[in-house]
Amino acid sequence: MAHHELKELVYRANLDIVEAGLVELTWGNASAVDRDAGVFAIKPSGVDYDAMRPDDIPLVSIETGERVEGDLNPSSDTPTHRVLYQQFPSIGGVVHTHSDVAVSWAQAAEPIPCLGTTHADHFYGEVPVTRRMAEDEIQSDYEHNTGAVIVERFRDDDIAPAQVPGVLVAGHGPFTWGADVAHAVENAIVLESVAQKAMQTYTINPNAKPIDQTLLDKHYLRKHGENAYYGQER
Amino acid sequence: MAHHELKELVYRANLDIVEAGLVELTWGNASAVDRDAGVFAIKPSGVDYDAMRPDDIPLVSIETGERVEGDLNPSSDTPTHRVLYQQFPSIGGVVHTHSDVAVSWAQAAEPIPCLGTTHADHFYGEVPVTRRMAEDEIQSDYEHNTGAVIVERFRDDDIAPAQVPGVLVAGHGPFTWGADVAHAVENAIVLESVAQKAMQTYTINPNAKPIDQTLLDKHYLRKHGENAYYGQER
Amino acid sequence: MAHHELKELVYRANLDIVEAGLVELTWGNASAVDRDAGVFAIKPSGVDYDAMRPDDIPLVSIETGERVEGDLNPSSDTPTHRVLYQQFPSIGGVVHTHSDVAVSWAQAAEPIPCLGTTHADHFYGEVPVTRRMAEDEIQSDYEHNTGAVIVERFRDDDIAPAQVPGVLVAGHGPFTWGADVAHAVENAIVLESVAQKAMQTYTINPNAKPIDQTLLDKHYLRKHGENAYYGQER
Amino acid sequence: MAHHELKELVYRANLDIVEAGLVELTWGNASAVDRDAGVFAIKPSGVDYDAMRPDDIPLVSIETGERVEGDLNPSSDTPTHRVLYQQFPSIGGVVHTHSDVAVSWAQAAEPIPCLGTTHADHFYGEVPVTRRMAEDEIQSDYEHNTGAVIVERFRDDDIAPAQVPGVLVAGHGPFTWGADVAHAVENAIVLESVAQKAMQTYTINPNAKPIDQTLLDKHYLRKHGENAYYGQER
Numbered sequence: 001m002a003h004h005e006l007k008e009l010v011y012r013a014n015l016d017i018v019e020a021g022l023v024e025l026t027w028g029n030a031s032a033v034d035r036d037a038g039v040f041a042i043k044p045s046g047v048d049y050d051a052m053r054p055d056d057i058p059l060v061s062i063e064t065g066e067r068v069e070g071d072l073n074p075s076s077d078t079p080t081h082r083v084l085y086q087q088f089p090s091i092g093g094v095v096h097t098h099s100d101v102a103v104s105w106a107q108a109a110e111p112i113p114c115l116g117t118t119h120a121d122h123f124y125g126e127v128p129v130t131r132r133m134a135e136d137e138i139q140s141d142y143e144h145n146t147g148a149v150i151v152e153r154f155r156d157d158d159i160a161p162a163q164v165p166g167v168l169v170a171g172h173g174p175f176t177w178g179a180d181v182a183h184a185v186e187n188a189i190v191l192e193s194v195a196q197k198a199m200q201t202y203t204i205n206p207n208a209k210p211i212d213q214t215l216l217d218k219h220y221l222r223k224h225g226e227n228a229y230y231g232q233e234r
Numbered sequence: 235m236a237h238h239e240l241k242e243l244v245y246r247a248n249l250d251i252v253e254a255g256l257v258e259l260t261w262g263n264a265s266a267v268d269r270d271a272g273v274f275a276i277k278p279s280g281v282d283y284d285a286m287r288p289d290d291i292p293l294v295s296i297e298t299g300e301r302v303e304g305d306l307n308p309s310s311d312t313p314t315h316r317v318l319y320q321q322f323p324s325i326g327g328v329v330h331t332h333s334d335v336a337v338s339w340a341q342a343a344e345p346i347p348c349l350g351t352t353h354a355d356h357f358y359g360e361v362p363v364t365r366r367m368a369e370d371e372i373q374s375d376y377e378h379n380t381g382a383v384i385v386e387r388f389r390d391d392d393i394a395p396a397q398v399p400g401v402l403v404a405g406h407g408p409f410t411w412g413a414d415v416a417h418a419v420e421n422a423i424v425l426e427s428v429a430q431k432a433m434q435t436y437t438i439n440p441n442a443k444p445i446d447q448t449l450l451d452k453h454y455l456r457k458h459g460e461n462a463y464y465g466q467e468r
Numbered sequence: 469m470a471h472h473e474l475k476e477l478v479y480r481a482n483l484d485i486v487e488a489g490l491v492e493l494t495w496g497n498a499s500a501v502d503r504d505a506g507v508f509a510i511k512p513s514g515v516d517y518d519a520m521r522p523d524d525i526p527l528v529s530i531e532t533g534e535r536v537e538g539d540l541n542p543s544s545d546t547p548t549h550r551v552l553y554q555q556f557p558s559i560g561g562v563v564h565t566h567s568d569v570a571v572s573w574a575q576a577a578e579p580i581p582c583l584g585t586t587h588a589d590h591f592y593g594e595v596p597v598t599r600r601m602a603e604d605e606i607q608s609d610y611e612h613n614t615g616a617v618i619v620e621r622f623r624d625d626d627i628a629p630a631q632v633p634g635v636l637v638a639g640h641g642p643f644t645w646g647a648d649v650a651h652a653v654e655n656a657i658v659l660e661s662v663a664q665k666a667m668q669t670y671t672i673n674p675n676a677k678p679i680d681q682t683l684l685d686k687h688y689l690r691k692h693g694e695n696a697y698y699g700q701e702r
Numbered sequence: 703m704a705h706h707e708l709k710e711l712v713y714r715a716n717l718d719i720v721e722a723g724l725v726e727l728t729w730g731n732a733s734a735v736d737r738d739a740g741v742f743a744i745k746p747s748g749v750d751y752d753a754m755r756p757d758d759i760p761l762v763s764i765e766t767g768e769r770v771e772g773d774l775n776p777s778s779d780t781p782t783h784r785v786l787y788q789q790f791p792s793i794g795g796v797v798h799t800h801s802d803v804a805v806s807w808a809q810a811a812e813p814i815p816c817l818g819t820t821h822a823d824h825f826y827g828e829v830p831v832t833r834r835m836a837e838d839e840i841q842s843d844y845e846h847n848t849g850a851v852i853v854e855r856f857r858d859d860d861i862a863p864a865q866v867p868g869v870l871v872a873g874h875g876p877f878t879w880g881a882d883v884a885h886a887v888e889n890a891i892v893l894e895s896v897a898q899k900a901m902q903t904y905t906i907n908p909n910a911k912p913i914d915q916t917l918l919d920k921h922y923l924r925k926h927g928e929n930a931y932y933g934q935e936r
Contacts, residue, residue: 024895025888027820076924076931098820100895104902107818108910116341117406118261118332138916142924171913172819186259193258193334199906200338204433208342211405214372222310222376229310350575351640352495352566420493427492427568434572438667442576445639448603452610456544463544584809585874586729586800654727661726661802668806672901676810679873682837686844690778697778 001034003041003069007057009093010041013181017097018049020189027098029075032181033085035092038062040085044072062086076143083147084177088154088161093181095188098173101195105129106168112191112198113210119198120211120219122190124163128153132170150175163220166191235268237275237303241291243327244275247415251331252283254423261332263309266415267319269326272296274319278306296320310377317381318411322388322395327415329422332407335429339363340402346425346432347444353432354445354453356424358397362387366404384409397454400425471509471537474502475525477561478509481649485565486517488657495566497543500649501553503560506530508553512540530554544611551615552645556622556629561649563656566641569663573597574636580659580666581678587666588679588687590658592631596621600638618643631688634659703736705743705771709759711795712743715883719799720751722891729800731777734883735787737794740764742787746774764788778845785849786879790856790863795883797890800875803897807831808870814893814900815912821900822913822921824892826865830855834872852877865922868893 013030017023026049031042039059047056058070065082067074075081081094105112105127112127114120119127130149137145150167153159165187166176174195176187201208222229247264251257260283265276273293281290292304299316301308309315315328339346339361346361348354353361364383371379384401387393399421400410408429410421435442456463481498485491494517499510507527515524526538533550535542543549549562573580573595580595582588587595598617605613618635621627633655634644642663644655669676690697715732719725728751733744741761749758760772767784769776777783783796807814807829814829816822821829832851839847852869855861867889868878876897878889903910924931 025891098895100898101902103818103820104899104906107899107903108907110907115405116337118337132914133917135914135916138914138920142920171817171917189259193332196334197338197341199902200335200433201341203437203905204338205342205344212366212369212372214369215367215405218372218376349639350571352571423493427566430568431572431575434569434667435575437671438572439576439578446600446603446606448606449601449639452606456610583873584805586805657727661800664802665806665809668803668901669809671905672806673810673812680834680837680840682840683835683873686840690844 001037003034003037003039003059004054006032006034006039006041006059007054009181010043010057011052011054013093013095013185014043014052015049016185017095017188020185022097022099022188022192023049024098028096029077029081030093030095030181030185031075031078031081032093033062033091035062039068040081042074042078042081044070045075047072077146079141079143080147080150080175083144083151084175087147087151088177090162090179091165091177091184092179093184094175094177095181095184096173096175097188097192099188099192099195101199102168102174102192103172104199105195106173107171109170111168112195114216115198115201115208115210117211117215117219118190119194120216121223122187123166123194124220124224125159125216126210127164127166127168127191127194128157128159129168130170146172163224237268237271237273237293238288240266240268240273240275240293241288243415244277244291245286245288247327247329247419248277248286249283250419251329251422254419256331256333256422256426257283258332262330263311263315264327264329264415264419265309265312265315266327267296267325269296273302274315276308276312276315278304279309281306311380313375313377314381314384314409317378317385318409321381321385322411324396324413325399325411325418326413327418328409328411329415329418330407330409331422331426333422333426333429335433336402336408336426337406338433339429340407341405343404345402346429348450349432349435349442349444351445351449351453352424353428354450355457356421357400357428358454358458359393359450360444361398361400361402361425361428362391362393363402364404380406397458469502471502471505471507471527472522474500474507474509474527475522477649478511478525479520479522481561481563481653482511482520483517484653485563485656488653490565490567490656490660491517492566496564497545497549498561498563498649498653499543499549500561501530501559503530507536508549510542510546510549512538513543515540545614547609547611548615548618548643551612551619552643555615555619556645558630558647559633559645559652560647561652562643562645563649563652564641564643565656565660567656567660567663569667570636570642570660571640572667573663574641575639577638579636580663582684583666583669583676583678585679585683585687586658587662588684589691590655591634591662592688592692593627593684594678595632595634595636595659595662596625596627597636598638614640631692705736705739705741705761706756708734708736708741708743708761709756711883712745712759713754713756715795715797715887716745716754717751718887719797719890722887724799724801724890724894725751726800730798731779731783732795732797732883732887733777733780733783734795735764735793737764741770742783744776744780744783746772747777749774779848781843781845782849782852782877785846785853786877789849789853790879792864792881793867793879793886794881795886796877796879797883797886798875798877799890799894801890801894801897803901804870804876804894805874806901807897808875809873811872813870814897816918817900817903817910817912819913819917819921820892821896822918823925824889825868825896826922826926827861827918828912829866829868829870829893829896830859830861831870832872848874865926
């Protein structure tokens with residue numbers, strides 16, 4: 001993919017998360033990777049969405065983490081995105097927001113159980129939460145280590161990032177991803193919706209139970225994988 | 235009714251539920267039946283609302299469940315709609331959404347009690363919730379069986395679908411219906427509003443009580459049935 | 469005031485409550501009185517706000533409750549408005565909505581305590597709730613009796629309707645009023661806001677306490693009465 | 703700064719808080735100070751935002767509290783703003799709103815703990831709440847004393863107003879400030895967001911814990927102070 005196409009995709013994704021109501025002020029960033037070129041494009045740091053243009057999107061090397069194209073500093077969350085691209089080879093785009101209810105679950109340091117089919121259609125099981133980071137992890141290489149605790153959580157619990165395309169960083173907020181950045185955006189929208197519905201479900205019934213594995217399998221697999229039958233021909 | 239009129243009605247209803255704020259992404263579908271022709275029109279599966287045109291709406295045979303007109307696959311929820319048309323002869327339209335608070339009640343697996351006159355004006359008693367589906371019901375003919383557990387609930391509890399025009403499928407979300415698809419849409423709006431007010435009522439007062447049967451009768455019957463006196467001449 | 473002016477005011481007020489987000493579907497009505505002429509103007513029953521024009525607003529006699537001008541049936545809540553005009557001589561307009569959180573308090577059958585200065589600026593003390601209506605009050609002259617239980621509540625508790633310009637009807641929803649219909653609309657907006665803030669206050673702190681009488685006096689009286697000093701010259 | 707520029711800034715800030723959804727009716731006011739000239743500009747009292755023009759913004763003397771320019775009375779909250787300008791020399795602008803969830807925390811008389819990085823990016827620790835005001839403080843010089851209890855809270859707890867740019871006045875609502883009025887507006891937006899997320903966090907997990915001091919330091923200091931590395935060159 002040409003670099004200007006990658007920047008255009010990332011530019012568009014950053015506006016999409018604003019339009020979807022997931023971003024206040026400048027609290028959000030989206031990125032997309034070109035694995036052949038070894039770079040990813042990401043929102044510049046602290047720039048207003050209104051003022052941003054596709055050419056403002058910097059490119060960053062996956063290998064070195066250095067900016068290789070563009071005049072503006074990349075998002076301060078760039079090292080987190082980089083770890084995700086390095087450790088999760090199946091993903092093509094990453095989105096980070098401070099969306100309202102997903103952040104509340106992250107602050108509560110609770111995973112979001114799979115309470116219904118809305119969740120099951122997009123996340124194959126609960127949305128995990130990281131452990132709280134240690135002092136030294138915060139004090140040096142903080143944004144890198146944010147990525148590392150995400151990866152640790154998926155490794156330790158043997159979760160496939162392609163099947164559970166998002167996570168809550170404890171005390172911080174959600175990161176989502178997808179095969180491309182458009183799917184990362186979609187998963188950010190779904191995660192906020194699922195977070196809202198889960199909070200309300202427990203408000204209505206504090207003893208609400210996750211759905212059965214059979215129902216989870218049914219909904220996730222009718223939309224994903226080789227036997228999917230949702231949507232038009234694939 | 236001509237087929238193009240039926241498709242136009244269904245097209246319009248599918249946009250109306252989006253405009254009413256009941257649908258995120260593609261999570262919703264509306265259908266309408268032509269009983270004389272033995273077909274119903276329903277939203278195509280996984281198609282963006284923006285891209286959809288009236289001619290994209292497929293027609294499905296009530297008897298066989300097969301698509302009889304149109305180039306696109308009908309919604310994956312089509313078998314559920316079909317069971318409702320088969321078993322509830324009074325209904326002319328069906329709406330399914332993942333609207334925010336109605337889904338939360340469905341996930342909580344709790345019926346929505348009739349706590350006030352907003353509810354009583356449109357639903358003649360509590361909005362029921364289905365039982366959870368069994369493994370085999372999920373594994374084969376899942377969408378058909380979703381309709382079957384709805385019908386079972388109305389039969390077992392002797393509820394008239396014309397008087398209680400909606401249901402919560404446990405762990406999933408709401409289905410509503412009406413004499414025509416426009417009323418099914420209206421009932422979807424009402425159900426979400428009633429779900430929200432009920433959740434908040436219990437937040438304010440965990441011991442809140444349903445209204446008396448006398449008040450339920452008064453409100454429901456002043457708007458429905460032969461002695462109705464709400465609105466203009468009928 | 470000329471009748472067409474009265475209708476225009478009421479027409480405008482009915483649109484204002486929709487624009488303020490207090491009305492879903494046709495769940496709301498506003499009226500204004502001309503005491504010299506012995507009539508009040510009120511929204512027609514079950515008419516869409518979009519289709520309504522000023523000339524559609526019927527006039528009703530305070531004395532007889534009969535429609536004296538206009539082709540459309542007045543709102544089914546007309547007898548409630550009439551009782552309020554008869555029994556509360558200081559009021560010039562009445563608004564009824566099913567606004568989201570005020571209805572939730574009404575369904576909870578709880579008065580809204582004065583928890584802060586937002587409330588105290590507009591309502592001189594808690595917003596009362598009526599008792600539940602008896603069977604015979606519901607079965608005959610229901611809308612008239614709805615007004616009667618409101619009046620009973622203000623009489624029994626010696627509340628001045630000019631100082632507490634609203635009420636919750638248990639199991640139903642809010643009515644507000646004011647010196648004119650524009651103030652009745654404003655009080656409907658305030659009541660919904662106060663209801664929301666009160667619900668959230670108790671969510672944050674179940675032991676939250678009403679503000680002191682001194683602070684209530686200060687805020688209410690700096691905006692109302694002869695020593696008011698809020699706003700420009702009066 | 704020329705007086706007309708100061709008025710224009712304040713005019714703009716008052717519209718910005720409306721556009722940000724923090725203001726209902728006329729419940730909000732913003733001001734900005736010109737310390738060289740010894741004056742601050744503030745919203746006029748009880749004037750509709752739609753009708754307001756930059757020339758309507760009155761100027762008030764910091765020293766005397768008297769209006770020194772403009773035809774309209776300044777906001778009734780002017781003495782509170784004045785105390786903040788007198789006692790907090792680092793601030794250049796002040797915003798007061800009755801925003802929904804911040805008011806709810808103020809009514810609950812609870813400080814907002816720092817539960818996550820959204821909070822830590824903007825407020826260096828919990829958002830404090832004042833004590834309730836005494837009878838005599840309410841009965842005379844109420845608005846002045848509102849400022850005094852804010853200042854008392856920051857003095858007693860040794861909080862730096864430049865690092866914690868906002869407060870909740872118990873039973874009333876939030877005041878925020880900043881180096882200039884644009885930052886005061888931004889902090890009002892952040893405070894409402896943080897208030898909402900904190901309320902929801904406790905709804906999800908009543909035992910949620912504030913973030914560690916290390917994480918608070920990291921986030922606050924990466925955006926503020928000499929070692930900041932968020933955004934573009936400074």
